[in-house]
Amino acid sequence: MENTKNSKVAMAIIAGLAVGAATWYFMNSKNGRQHWETLLDAANDITDKFKKASLESSKSISNHVSNVSSLLKDGIKIS
Template sequence: MENKSKIAAVLVAGIAAGAAAWYFLKSENGKQNWSSLVDGVKDFTDHLKNTASKQASKINDLSKDTSDYLSAKAHEASHFSDNTLNEISAKVAQDSKSLS
């Protein structure tokens, strides 16, 4: 019984696909509808490509800005630590002299 229902479902799907193919390929309305559908899909994919390209450009710009910012902060931190280390060294040297 299950096999018969599967076969019937495949048969109905095949008939529906055939009818749709005939409509879109043979009838004048179907050809116009198919052309409109293809044009709509093309416009949509072009829009998606354009949007993706713009977003990729924005991400690239943000990445560069972030990299520049982090590089500047690392440079500042390096100078701060060098200055702090020099101040501590000078203080230790001064304290060492006063103890001698």
């Protein structure tokens, strides 16, 4: 039981050191800041693409629902 506790503490310390090292790299070095900006730009591009795809999908779904609704109102059976 004691080994498990020690392992968890060791992993937490290692994870903290890794986060600290990454933060130092991204915030205190010129290359790190450039990489950080590149990562942020890529994240923003991906987010914009997801938003666009989501909007297009919701428009498509809305059109399909509207078409089915119109068909049902007109009394046409869908098979």
